[in-house]
Every structure is written in C-alpha cells, then in structure tokens.
Amino acid sequence: MPTAKDLQxxxxxxxxxxxRAGKESAYRELLRRYERPVFSLIYRMVRDRELxxxxxxxxxxxxxxxxxxxRPEYKFSSWIFKIANNAAIDQLRRREIDTLSLDGAPxxxxxxxxxxxxxxxxxxxxxxxxxxxxRELGTAIEQAIGRLRPxxxxxxxxxxxxxxxxxxxxxxxxxxxxxVKTYIHRARHELREYLGPLKA
Amino acid sequence: MTDKQLSPSELDQALVRDLSxxxxxxxxRVFSAAVMARVRRPQPRAVVLYRRTRAWALEPRRxxxxxxxxxAVAGVALWVAVPxxxxxxxxxxxxxxxxxxxxVGVVRDxxxxxAGWAVTSGITEFVRSLSLTGERLWMxxxxxxxxxxxxxxxxxxxxxxxRGKDVALQPSH
Numbered sequence: 001m002p003t004a005k006d007l008q009x010x011x012x013x014x015x016x017x018x019x020r021a022g023k024e025s026a027y028r029e030l031l032r033r034y035e036r037p038v039f040s041l042i043y044r045m046v047r048d049r050e051l052x053x054x055x056x057x058x059x060x061x062x063x064x065x066x067x068x069x070x071r072p073e074y075k076f077s078s079w080i081f082k083i084a085n086n087a088a089i090d091q092l093r094r095r096e097i098d099t100l101s102l103d104g105a106p107x108x109x110x111x112x113x114x115x116x117x118x119x120x121x122x123x124x125x126x127x128x129x130x131x132x133x134x135r136e137l138g139t140a141i142e143q144a145i146g147r148l149r150p151x152x153x154x155x156x157x158x159x160x161x162x163x164x165x166x167x168x169x170x171x172x173x174x175x176x177x178x179x180v181k182t183y184i185h186r187a188r189h190e191l192r193e194y195l196g197p198l199k200a
Numbered sequence: 201m202t203d204k205q206l207s208p209s210e211l212d213q214a215l216v217r218d219l220s221x222x223x224x225x226x227x228x229r230v231f232s233a234a235v236m237a238r239v240r241r242p243q244p245r246a247v248v249l250y251r252r253t254r255a256w257a258l259e260p261r262r263x264x265x266x267x268x269x270x271x272a273v274a275g276v277a278l279w280v281a282v283p284x285x286x287x288x289x290x291x292x293x294x295x296x297x298x299x300x301x302x303x304v305g306v307v308r309d310x311x312x313x314x315a316g317w318a319v320t321s322g323i324t325e326f327v328r329s330l331s332l333t334g335e336r337l338w339m340x341x342x343x344x345x346x347x348x349x350x351x352x353x354x355x356x357x358x359x360x361x362x363r364g365k366d367v368a369l370q371p372s373h
Contacts, residue, residue: 022242031232036224043225053227060235068242141218160219191219192211 004029012076017138020067034077035060038084039160044157045088047146055091059084077164078171085154085173092150144194152187159184 007015007029013031018026023149038059043052061082063070070079145153158164166184170177243251257266263350285292318324 020242024236024241027236027239027241028232030237033358036226037233039227053231056227057231057235057238061238064235064239098359137218138222141222156219160216161222161224163220188212188215190207191215195215196211 013072014069016070016072016076019064030076031060033081037077038080041081041154041157041162042084042088044142044145044161045085045150045153046091051091055151056084059087075168075172078168081158081162081164081168081172082174084162085158086102089150089154116162122191140195141191144191147194148187152183155183156187156191 004025007018007025010018010029012030012033015026015029019030035056039052039056042055042059043049046052046055059080062083070076145156147157151173155169158169158172159166164172166177166180169175169184170180173180175183257263330336
C-alpha cells in the first residue's frame with residue numbers, strides 16, 4: 001500500500017487510479033492537493049467563507065463520488081475547477097451577485113457578519129512596512145477582482161492566482177481558447193483601470 | 201503601490217506579479233473530514249450486491265412479504281418432507297449409519313497416523329529431553345502467556361487505529 005509520501009510523487013491520474021481501487025489515502029491526497037486552490041477560487045468568487053466552504057465541500061463530494069466517470073485524457077485539475085466554477089457561478093446567479101464587496105458578503109448586514117465574511121489578507125513574513133503595503137495592495141486587488149464580471153473573475157483567478165494555462169482554463173470553463181484570452185485581456189484591462197489611481 | 205508613472209506594459213507586468221502573489225486560502229480544519237464522511241468509496245461487487253439486497257429487503261412491506269413467503273415455503277417443505285422421512289426411515293437410517301461409520305473410521309485412521317508419526321519422528325524424546333518440570337515449566341508457560349498477550353494487544357491496537365489517518369491536515373491560515 002503506498003504511503004502518503006509515495007502518493008505525493010504520483011501524478012493526479014495515478015492517484016485517481018488508486019482512488020478508484022478504493023484506497024482512502026488516495027482520496028485524501030486528492031483533497032490535500034486541491035482543497036486550497038478550489039476553496040480559494042470559490043471564496044474569491046462568492047466572497048462568503050461559510051458559503052465557499054459549503055460549495056467547496058459539494059465540489060469535492062461530487063468529484064470524489066464520480067471518479068469512475070473521470071476521463072484520464074483530460075487534466076484532473078481542469079475537471080475539478082470546472083465543477084468548482086460551475087458551483088460558484090450557479091450560486092452567483094441564484095443570488096444575482098455580480099459586483100461584490102471585499103468588506104463582506106453582499107448579504108452581510110451587521111458588523112459581525114461583515115467581519116466574518118470579509119476576505120482576510122495573509123501574513124507572508126515580511127517587514128511591518130512591506131506587510132502593510134502588501135496587505136493594502138492585496139486588499140485593493142481583491143476589491144478590484146470583486147468588481148469584475150464572474151466570467152472574467154474566474155479566468156483571471158485561474159490564470160494568475162492559480163497559475164493555470166490558457167488551454168486548461170478553456171477546458172475548465174468550457175470556453176473557446178480565444179474567448180479565454182479575450183476575457184483575461186479585458187479583465188486585466190479593467191483591473192488596471194480600477195487599480196490605476198493606486199499605481200500612479 | 202510605490203511605483204511611479206508606470207507605462208501600460210509596466211502596469212500590466214506589475215499587475216500580473218501582484219496577482220500571482222495573492223495568497224491561497226485554507227478551508228477550516230474539519231473540511232477534509234467533512235468531505236471524507238460524505239464520500240462513497242468503491243467496494244467489492246459482492247458487498248454492493250449484498251447491501252443493495254439488504255436495503256431492498258428491509259423496506260417494511262417487502263420484509264413482510266419476504267417473511268410470509270419464507271414461512272409458506274418452509275411450511276410446504278415440511279408438509280412434504282416430514283411424511284417422506286417417515287416413509288423412508290429404514291433407508292435413511294441405513295445411509296446415516298454408513299456415513300457415520302465411514303466418518304468414525306476416517307477420524308480413527310487420522311488419530312492412529314498422528315500417534316505413529318509422533319512416536320517415530322522422535323518428537324516425544326525431544327519433549328522429554330527439555331525436562332520441563334518445576335520452575336522451567338512455569339517459565340515456559342509464562343513466556344507463552346506474555347507473548348500471546350503481547351500479540352493480542354498489538355492486534356487490538358492495529359484494529360482500533362482509524363484507517364487513513366496518515367496524512368496530516370493542512371494548517372489553516
């Protein structure tokens with residue numbers, strides 16, 4: 001039986017094969033690999049930690065229970081991001097949230113709700129001034145991302161935050177490659193506009 | 201933030217750099233446990249078939265129908281079997297006697313063969329040569345008991361350890 005260390009050296013496809021054979025440690029390895037990227041994507045899409053956690057959980061349950069239907073010619077990451085993105089987009093459509101605030105979920109009414117649902121900037125171990133600047137810039141970028149259309153937001157997050165290729169994004173979002181490039185170009189243009197005053 | 205009078209391409213590069221520096225967020229610590237609790241792992245077909253059949257049969261009406269059908273079949277079988285047994289009792293007794301005498305013969309032969317082997321193989325002499333008497337006998341018995349208890353404790357620990365706990369949860373930011 002492969003140990004957790006052995007599993008770390010395997011490709012996604014190989015781990016999926018082991019998971020299909022019923023190996024619990026393979027399921028956990030897939031979870032370990034994708035829980036942060038998937039959660040981050042959904043969290044940045046819906047801007048509500050609790051909701052993002054629920055949607056991420058749904059995504060993983062759906063994916064891990066449907067491993068038999070996974071086709072190895074596609075990247076596993078594309079498949080899981082497709083399901084995660086669909087979950088987030090469905091939620092946004094259901095709630096008709098297009099423009100979101102960094103200062104909390106749109107449904108947040110009280111100060112406690114705003115605090116609980118606001119995106120938290122993360123300490124990267126820099127000096128106090130650098131940390132403050134990074135935090136301020138991070139906040140501004142998160143705010144600007146929140147103002148993008150959901151389609152643009154998903155593209156820009158997958159490309160520049162998750163570091164996925166254009167082809168992978170096209171596969172994950174079921175969009176033509178050209179459309180993905182256009183969306184990312186427009187998203188960057190919009191972000192530059194939103195962030196322009198800060199950069200100047 | 202500190203960049204001054206950047207050209208559009210420089211702004212673009214800075215934006216890409218800043219985007220790539222955005223952190224990944226971690227879900228709560230119970231996230232993976234909550235997911236794993238809802239995941240159905242593939243099982244052997246026989247187990248799946250057994251569970252499906254059991255689930256199907258456990259529905260109250262079906263259980264009642266199945267129970268009634270079983271009782272009816274058993275009743276009919278007894279109604280047929282009991283008169284048949286009485287009608288054929290001499291033949292049945294004869295066959296049962298044949299089978300039991302054959303079985304006793306096999307057991308007796310096996311016991312004789314084992315005893316013969318024990319005598320001729322020299323194992324008896326070996327056991328005698330150990331001179332397991334007094335303190336030595338107690339020591340041997342004690343070693344056996346301790347070894348057996350150790351194995352039992354190890355097996356118990358192995359079986360009670362939750363499976364799949366080898367991967368540590370990711371620390372949450």
